Amino acid sequence: MAFGALGIIASAGNDVLAQDDTRVLGQGTNLGHSLLSVLIGLAVVAGTAIGRNLDVMINQWLAYALMVLGLAALAFIQTDANIFNFSIVTVIVTMVLGMVLLMVGMYGKVGSEDEQKAWQDARLVL
Numbered sequence: 001m002a003f004g005a006l007g008i009i010a011s012a013g014n015d016v017l018a019q020d021d022t023r024v025l026g027q028g029t030n031l032g033h034s035l036l037s038v039l040i041g042l043a044v045v046a047g048t049a050i051g052r053n054l055d056v057m058i059n060q061w062l063a064y065a066l067m068v069l070g071l072a073a074l075a076f077i078q079t080d081a082n083i084f085n086f087s088i089v090t091v092i093v094t095m096v097l098g099m100v101l102l103m104v105g106m107y108g109k110v111g112s113e114d115e116q117k118a119w120q121d122a123r124l125v126l
Contacts, residue, residue, distance in 0.1 A: 001041030003027070007034025017083045028087035036084070040066070044101070059105035066098030 007029040011022045018030045029037075040062055047058030073086035073094065086094075111119075 001038055001045070003029075004034045004037030004039075004041060007031070007037065010034075017085075019080070019082060019085050022085065023087075027090040027093060028085045029090070030085040033084035033086070033090075053109055056105050056109045059101045059108065063098045063100075063102035063105060066094055066101065070094035070098060 003025055007022075007024045008031065010024050011018065011029060011031045011034060014020065014022065014031055016030070016032045016035075020030070022029055024034075043058060043062060044055075047055035069084075070091050073082065073084060074088075074091045076082050077086055077088065077091065084090075
């Protein structure tokens with residue numbers, strides 16, 4: 001969210017999908033990418049606040065979306081289709097954030113003691 005907020009400040013007055021040399025924290029950005037970053041950050045924070053394993057699902061889906069976005073940006077980085085003004089550093093950061101969100105989604109699930117006992121019993125049988 002901090003990157004997105006700084007990006008909004010830095011790209012204020014530019015077109016939403018401008019392809020210029022705007023950089024924030026060493027990453028290429030524009031107003032569209034900055035707004036998307038803020039929305040993704042808000043979704044992660046909202047999921048965490050709600051909890052009840054909804055955050056696990058939100059984190060996993062956002063992780064997949066970030067990885068697809070990173071791969072698409074890598075494919076179009078040197079073309080006019082680079083609508084979010086990604087640089088190679090931005091692609092790397094997006095992929096790393098996607099993997100971190102996926103890891104958090106995989107290991108953040110919680111359950112009741114009954115669910116834990118049933119899982120443990122099933123594990124011991126195998």
